Amino acid sequence: MKHGFWDERWRQGQIGFHLGRPHDWLVEAAHRFPPQARVYVPLCGKAVDLVWLRDRGHEVIGCEFVARAIEEFFREQGLEAATEHRVAGRGTPFECHRTPGLSLLRGDALETDPDLLGGPVDVIFDRAALVALDPACRTRYVDGLHRLLRPGGHVLLIAFAYEQSLVEGPPWSVDAGTIERLFSDRFRLETLAVRAEEGSPRFQAAGVAAMEERCCWLTRRD
Numbered sequence: 001m002k003h004g005f006w007d008e009r010w011r012q013g014q015i016g017f018h019l020g021r022p023h024d025w026l027v028e029a030a031h032r033f034p035p036q037a038r039v040y041v042p043l044c045g046k047a048v049d050l051v052w053l054r055d056r057g058h059e060v061i062g063c064e065f066v067a068r069a070i071e072e073f074f075r076e077q078g079l080e081a082a083t084e085h086r087v088a089g090r091g092t093p094f095e096c097h098r099t100p101g102l103s104l105l106r107g108d109a110l111e112t113d114p115d116l117l118g119g120p121v122d123v124i125f126d127r128a129a130l131v132a133l134d135p136a137c138r139t140r141y142v143d144g145l146h147r148l149l150r151p152g153g154h155v156l157l158i159a160f161a162y163e164q165s166l167v168e169g170p171p172w173s174v175d176a177g178t179i180e181r182l183f184s185d186r187f188r189l190e191t192l193a194v195r196a197e198e199g200s201p202r203f204q205a206a207g208v209a210a211m212e213e214r215c216c217w218l219t220r221r222d
Ligand SMILES: C[S@@+](CC[C@H](N)C(=O)[O-])C[C@H]1O[C@@H](n2cnc3c(N)ncnc32)[C@H](O)[C@@H]1O
Pocket: 001, 006, 007, 017, 018, 019, 042, 043, 044, 045, 046, 047, 063, 064, 065, 066, 069, 107, 108, 109, 110, 127, 128, 129, 132, 133
């Protein structure tokens, strides 16, 4: 999905994905994060997970391309940010909004590179990020995650699966087989939890009664 689609969703306040509290599976898996880890949160929206991770002593870097999401984040968290301009390797401009322990990059998460993030990260927290991207972008996105992560680093992935033929995303369906196909050649996969979730009203209207939410801990092999 392109920037205009998400910009409009944020403008209209159609952000049913926003939880307003740390994700319970992040809280449960947090003991797995190395102390004082550098944590990257792609497609971060205004997730309070960002501050929760920062408050646990991690250095957190989020990426989000909708300006309103970033403004709402800093306003709602009562944080002041200094802004600087950066350019990723392929010449893509990013705005970096920095506050101690936490930086939000405004720009396209498909264009990030390790230098832009200040070096490789220890953990990537993907909640509703892979599922938000057009399926055609998945391989590029996963290649990018692999590049951003240090060898032995981890991805905490939270994704949803449902009968894709009933309705179009986002969120797009990412089932266990898709995760295996995308990651298993370069990552060790561990499933931490699976549960049924109620679909949004749009999904229910399309006949999607339940979605499967899955949490995986992926470790970069080399
Ligand atoms: C489904 S939301 C998830 C937000 C967040 N992870 C959470 O759990 O609340 C996806 C977010 O990614 C942003 N987004 C979508 N595509 C993006 C891209 N290519 N680069 C940066 N942000 C993107 C959207 O604006 C939206 O805020």
